[in-house]
Amino acid sequence: MTEYGKTLEPQTTTIPGLVVFDLPVHGDARGWFKENWQREKMIALGLPDFDPVQNNISFNDAVGTTRGIHAEPWDKWVSVATGRIFGAWVDLREGPSFGAVFTTELDPSKAIFVPRGVGNSYQTLEPDTAYTYLVNDHWSPDAAYSFLNLADESAAIDWPIPLADVEISAKDLAHPRLVDVVPIPPKKTLVLGASGQLGRALRVAFGDTENVEYADRAELDVSRPDLATARRWRDYGVIINAAAYTKVDVAETAEGRRDAWSANAAGVAGLARIAADNGITLVHVSSDYVFDGSLDRPYTESDAVCPLGVYGQSKAAGDFAAASAPRHYIVRTSWVIGDGNNFVRTMASLADRGVDPRVVDDQFGRLTFTDEIARGIRHLLASESPFGIYNLTGSGEPATWADIAREVFVLTGHDPSRVTGVSTADYFAGSEATVAPRPLNSVLDLGRLAESGFTSNPFLDDLAHVLSR
Incomplete structure (x- = not known):
């Protein structure tokens, strides 16, 4: 009864x-x-x-x-x-x-x-x-x-x-x-942008297992009109979107503007719809460029976006789109350094070749190495941290690009005084190329990420480790 x-x-x-x-x-x-x-x-x-x-x-x-x-x-x-x-x-x-x-x-x-x-x-x-x-x-x-x-x-x-x-x-x-019995496998994780610097770091972090798939743009273009039927999406539990249009200056041109909005906004909106319809957790990687850099303090996750240029505007639109998925992590980062051409490698090469560079000294931020971003993403997923926006960069005292260049010179055995600091305006003065506006303050507050149980590595330690290799 x-x-x-x-x-x-x-x-x-x-x-x-x-x-x-x-x-x-x-x-x-x-x-x-x-x-x-x-x-x-x-x-x-x-x-x-x-x-x-x-x-x-x-x-x-x-x-x-x-x-x-x-x-x-x-x-x-x-x-x-x-x-x-x-x-x-x-x-x-x-x-x-x-x-x-x-x-x-x-x-x-x-x-x-x-x-x-x-x-x-x-x-x-x-x-x-x-x-x-x-x-x-x-x-x-x-x-x-x-x-x-x-x-x-x-x-x-x-x-x-x-x-x-x-x-x-x-x-x-x-x-x-x-x-x-053939066991039911766990839902799959799909990493998009797998051939990029962050994508390669994510491949190292998540490994080559049957449960994790990797796709670059040639294998799965997020702007394709049939994206909703491109996979049996119910078999996926997580999509990590490391794909993005990152040519900041080219984004200010007619062709670049179109490509930036297609990849950074429209494509993310398509992924968010798929995530919402299929109960998927969407991890989307964002940028400090969603802010104008005018604050005199680190930016928090709750600060209103106010991008200066097309790249930042397209990334901000992508953030809004990603947030429409009920299960989402928006990971905002800055000054990304990974496997491939990057600022650190360029400065080390100039030092070795005897070139004395002029480097911007009025933009402040922290370096973020791609393996640190991948580690943070793994943490958010494994710890089942509350969904939402998380700032994720290296930790430590903020520095200018010129400060970091001088540190590279020191760590590679060269005289740091060879680096001359210049303002952003002077650096680009007389350039005939299209130049996007840059935020002067790219420092992101790491408090929420720390509350989730993640301790960011000091970026100067990571810099030393990378150069020692």
């Missing part, structure tokens, strides 16, 4: 992510009523916001009808409408909990959240039993499914009604034993 008057309350189980909920059922002589799915209340109690897209009902005439064990690549919210069932769940996901078993009975006063890859099976204990399940994906023949035999000896499920005495489909009887 259904128990009335319970408090809405979650109960953890022996399987990670599998959560049983007590549901308040209100009844009298006429029957009963319950809120079977109440997003706001259940999320407040820790249930994932799993975005269901379909509601299914399974009706079973006879006691003992048994179905399963099926693991699908989507989440389920299962509850009973009438009758009572015995449920058995087996973790069929890759990982240390593979093979874990949990069993319980469900009546209308209980429901269970079944995460992607956990095998589910049900045996009816009363006639005319109906149970419903919300799922957050549509069935597809291209999806990866996994199955386990109901009589598997290692799972050793204690069925209330022996399997020899119940109604089971021939298909369910033919499922493999646990030793032969």
Whole structure:
């Protein structure tokens, strides 16, 4: 008999992510009523916001009808409408909990959240039993499914009604034993911009595993009109967007303006729509150029954007687009140094060749090495830090470009006095090329990132380490 008057309350189980909920059922002589799915209340109690897209009902005439064990690549919210069932769940996901078993009975006063890859099976204990399940994906023949035999000896499920005495489909009887089960893999991570400096650092940080894919523009152009169907996006859990148009000065030209907005704004908007529609976490890498550099303090994540030039404007628009994805990390960084042509390599080369450079001395910031950005992104994802904007640069006292150039000269055994500091205006004076405006203050406050548990490396230490190699 259904128990009335319970408090809405979650109960953890022996399987990670599998959560049983007590549901308040209100009844009298006429029957009963319950809120079977109440997003706001259940999320407040820790249930994932799993975005269901379909509601299914399974009706079973006879006691003992048994179905399963099926693991699908989507989440389920299962509850009973009438009758009572015995449920058995087996973790069929890759990982240390593979093979874990949990069993319980469900009546209308209980429901269970079944995460992607956990095998589910049900045996009816009363006639005319109906149970419903919300799922957050549509069935597809291209999806990866996994199955386990109901009589598997290692799972050793204690069925209330022996399997020899119940109604089971021939298909369910033919499922493999646990030793032969193909586990459900975790959702994939896709790194875009994989051939760039940051993309190469992300490849080192995330490794070459079956669960991580890398794509450059030739393999997946985010501005393509069919982006929404370019992948089976429900198989992805994370998209890291390291792709960007970064030619700051060329962006001020007619052709560069078009390319900058296409890659930095329109392309990000397409990714955000895909992330929102498919429950994907979008990691988007942004820039100090979204600010005009006029503040006399470090910029925080809550400061209003106010870009000076086309590049900064397109990056700011991309930030707004990325923020429309419910699950997003916008990582703002500055003065990026990676594998390839960069300021540090140029200064070291000039020092070695006997060239005495003129270097800007009225722009302030901190260097950020690409492996530090990759490390920070891994941290945000692994720690499941709150979604939102995070400043991510090297730490330490801010410096000018001229200061950093002199440090490069010192670290490579040269006289730092060979570096002459000049203002930004003087540096570009007389240039016939199109020059984009630069923020004079590119210092980003790192407090929020530190609160998440991440300690940024001092950029001068990283500089010394890079030059020592």
